[in-house]
Amino acid sequence: MSKSLRNVLIPILAVILGLIVGAIIMLISGYSPILGYTALWNGIFGDLYTIGETIRQITPYLLAGLAVAFAFKTGLFNIGVEGQLIVGWFAAAYVGFSFELPMYLHIPLAILAAGLAGGLWAFVPGILKARLGVNEVVVTIMMNYIALHITNALIRAIAGKDTSERIHETASLRNTFFEEITDYSRLHNGIFLALIAVVVIWFILEKTTLGFELKAVGFNQDASKYAGMNVKKNIVISMVISGFLAGLAGATEALGTFEYVSTKGGMTGIGFDGIAVAILGANNPLGVIFGATLFGALKYGSLNMPNEAGIPEEMVSIIIAIIIFFVACGFIFQLFLDKLSKKKEVK
């Protein structure tokens, strides 16, 4: 069996098996899997509106997954995508509602602000890791809480309430064409931003000397140092770029989906799901498209399961988790396929 065919086959098999196990759980709990999955399907592809919303949901996952994957390529585990996203969201919204600028300046400025805020948030664990060898996992987790509560405080201080004012039209990623063809879903131009980011990151990693250094440092710090690379600098650069991407994910929420920023009772979850997205995509920028699509579609589509099939939300979470679990265990299928092809050889 060719390698490329196998790479496609394994995730498909995994999704199917996940669906089957999910169905069994629904059956045991007394719900109809057919009704349940119909509701899931309709929730994702049911009509133009849901398709638009599904793609909208995929957008921040793409960027968050990309952020995790990029850091991972350099051997860093960025658990702080969540916090970097939150500060990015705030920064984009702040620029969006407090400045009055022409659109061609306003949108780039707001996006840049979000990226820089995220990058700054990742710079802290990056420099601590590079200079003092502090574990980036611990620092990034703590930075998430700092991000959450500082932005909450800032929003209250600026707006005097829990929700900021709306961003100006000139900063909005709204796309009227998208709205018309998707029955007025919230699908916005952020998807282009995300896809461009995928291509840019792929290019950096695969084609540039920067990517060459970052990956070398990720694989073998000693050899990188010996080859004259500045390992510390590369660690910081990698974290900052990762944080920049996470900040962009926040920008798509601030300028596209919500067009404002509000205080949060807890984490958004997108940053953490980004870890799963990156792993599903094998930390490969193009793989992240697959991971984000699967994650976004299931997340958004499953919202329809309680309404249409009467399955409780908790049950829905379990089923979605199982499907993702099976996809993540892709290697099981690898083994299975290996055995299958071996048997054929014997014959």
Next chain:
Amino acid sequence: MEHVIEMLNIRKVFGNFVANDNITLQVKKGEIHALLGENGAGKSTLMNVLFGLYQPDGGEIRVKGKSVNITDPNVANDLGIGMVHQHFMLVDNFTVTENIILGSEPTKRGSIDIKTASEEIARISKNYGLDVDPYAVISDISVGMQQRVEILKTLYRGAEILIFDEPTATLTPQEITELIQIMKRLIEEGKSIILITHKLKEIMEVADRVTVIRRGKGIGTVNVSETNPTELASLMVGRDVEFTTEKRQSNPKEEVFRISDLLVKDYRGVEKIKGLNLSIRRGEILGIAGVDGNGQTELIEAITGLRKVESGSITLNNKDITNLRPRKITESGIGHIPQDRHKHGLVLNYSVGENVALQSYYHAPYSKAGVLNYKVIYEKAREIISQYDVRTQSEYELARALSGGNQQKVIIGREVERNPDLLIAAQPTRGLDVGAIEFIHKRLIEQRDNGKAVLLISFELDEILNVSDRIAVIFEGEIIDIVDAKHTSEQELGLLMAGQKLTKDSTVQSLQKEGE
């Protein structure tokens, strides 16, 4: 004499690759039986079949005359087969005893009975003259001692037949001598040993018989007493091999590299290089001989910019390169074949081509404005692959997939092609077979003949004597003497390496002692 192990017509196939093609190996009781072959000849595969890690596709294994089916290492253990791996399988922060009983912990009322086990281990250790402290923590003891723990582990589990996989690869000359004594002691106690190696000298020294394999095929078994290293080498490689590389008289020119009063500390702040002086001229190879741990590592790291120089100076072409960044030093004209090719020399998960570009990716023609030109990179890689005889499927193959010798050729190709004024070669042939060693020595001498300076650091006296023009002996961070390679001997170097500068008479005396 009866055979304890018989592997008859063993065949093992991986995909389309025949790793073992009907190899027969018969080991007599109480002998040291060497298994000789180049890297990748199929020695490890054969031993993994015997140890139950692989299932043979054909052939028969008999232990003490009985046909057996070794399905996994536990079966091998039960049959009295123990393996001393090349890369030790030890938990670093466990004690010797804890490591040895790991997997079959003896218990007393539900808790592990360390005391009884330690006593038993101490008894076995004494019996075989291993001198291992059962309560020592692995990370605190030397590599040679760790290997003895591996030996103890197999003995503790009742092994009768011990397989040693390249046991001397990581040992110092001193430790090798001790290991050889241990092996002889094991034989006296009635054990049998299979010694996997590609070092002919060791075979001549300890083995009774030797089975040679070449490219997966058994070439035959000979008595060591009836053969010689030259014959063994040509059996192994399939052609005649030269041990001493032919070289012209050196023709040294002006001085190119100088170290003055160098002082370097190790990571604990201990002075490892204490006022070292050295100078190398164009067109000569300076060998540095010394026992491991006398400052060789720190010296190389200081020259290449990986370690801070406390005081003193290093100059290349009359330019001060002391404490510059590694890249500045490389650019000033130093090439470096590092001691540990996996740790420093290569990014194993990068392709051969990417590794070829590892030192030069950032400038033209390999990249332009930060964008890599893979076409040029892979072209260069193909050039090095063909010029340096790197056996690889392609330039896109991961460095990880290459054998040690071929990995080393990639590094040498990369460094030599950069045309450095000074080439530092640290243990350049460690773990390689005779064919690869010959090739690498030739390349070093070629550099010399092209008017470059070469600094060779090696723990192998043979290599130092064979390749160098002048030999500097390092002892406790200082060069205690510099001798002419043509007018010295292994014996003289050995004494210098031990820190002794003796008169002729006492040299003879201590030689006699050594010979006893």
